[in-house]
Amino acid sequence: MDQLNSYLILSAILFSLGLYTVVTRRNAVAILMGVELILNAANINFVAFSKFVTHSLDGHLISVFIIMLAAAEAAVALAIVLNLYNDRRHINVDEANALKQ
Amino acid sequence: MADFIFWIIWALIVASAALVAFGNNLIHSVFALMGTFLGVAGIYIFLNADFLAVTQIVVYVGGILVLLVFGIMLTNKISSAQISQSSVQKWLGLIVVLGVLTIILTAVLPHDWVGSITPMAFNETVAGIGKLLFTEYLILFEIASVLLLGALIGAATLARKEL
Incomplete structure (x- = not known):
């Protein structure tokens, strides 16, 4: 727990799982969940480097802003998903390939 | 003892994130995502980030997760509790992601980060x-x-x- 590498490995695994979710899922909400995993992985890295390398609070500040951006992104993305569902009765992103039907 | 708890949380995060990525039931994935978020909050506590840990729980578990559940409930017929989800091109995705993971680890781990010998002591x-x-x-x-x-x-x- 006092090793930077254990946090970096955790963050890399979390990022990979999030990336896998984003590239393979068809459901738009599941893709959003993958994006949240990726943002969490980035946050862990920022805070870990803040503790082990820079010894300052700047990483914490960036993490606060990332969490705020994630909240805004989730709200707007879910509004878009709901519109997509109202329009086509499904939210499979691989079938949503036209701007208008 | 603290070491033990750290690795428990570490395993919890990886396992629940794997369930998010590989699970077949969307509802199970969302609840696994809650495990990931809570685990990351625990990791923040190990990293001396008390404010961030609380923010993580309030914003992610209390806000974003509820939004995601709303998104699932409003876009599926919830008469059947089993809300399945499918994936496309699993093997290609797995190969690409494993490649990315290997690249990240080989780039990051051998690097000698300046100052990583003495971690910052805890201050609020x-x-x-x-x-x-x-x-x-x-x-x-x-x-x-x-x-x-x-x-x-x-x-x-x-x-x-x-x-």
């Missing part, structure tokens, strides 16, 4: 974050407030029935 971070927020990061703070307002108005406009 709330006062420091507040000070930085209103001095060095003031512009970012104001832009963030405008962005939140824009996201609020944008989401409300998009979600209306008559667009």
Whole structure:
């Protein structure tokens, strides 16, 4: 727990799982969940480097802003998903390939 | 003891994130995502980030996760509790992602990070974050407030029935 590498490995695994979710899922909400995993992985890295390398609070500040951006992104993305569902009765992103039907 | 708890949380995060990525039931994935978020909050505590740990629980578990559940409930017929989800091109995705993971680990792990020998001792971070927020990061703070307002108005406009 006092090793930077254990946090970096955790963050890399979390990022990979999030990336896998984003590239393979068809459901738009599941893709959003993958994006949240990726943002969490980035946050862990920022805070870990803040503790082990820079010894300052700047990483914490960036993490606060990332969490705020994630909240805004989730709200707007879910509004878009709901519109997509109202329009086509499904939210499979691989079938949503036209701007208008 | 602390070491043991750390590795428990570490395993919890990886296992629940794997369930998010590989699970077949969307509801199970969302609840596994809650495990990931809570685990990351625990990791923040190990990293001396008390304010961030609480923010993580309040914003992610209390806000974003509820939004995601709403998104699932509003876009599926919930008469059947089994809300399945499918994936496309699993093997190709797995190969690409494993490649990315290998690249990240080989790039990051051998590097000798300056100062990584002495981790920062624990101090409470709330006062420091507040000070930085209103001095060095003031512009970012104001832009963030405008962005939140824009996201609020944008989401409300998009979600209306008559667009």
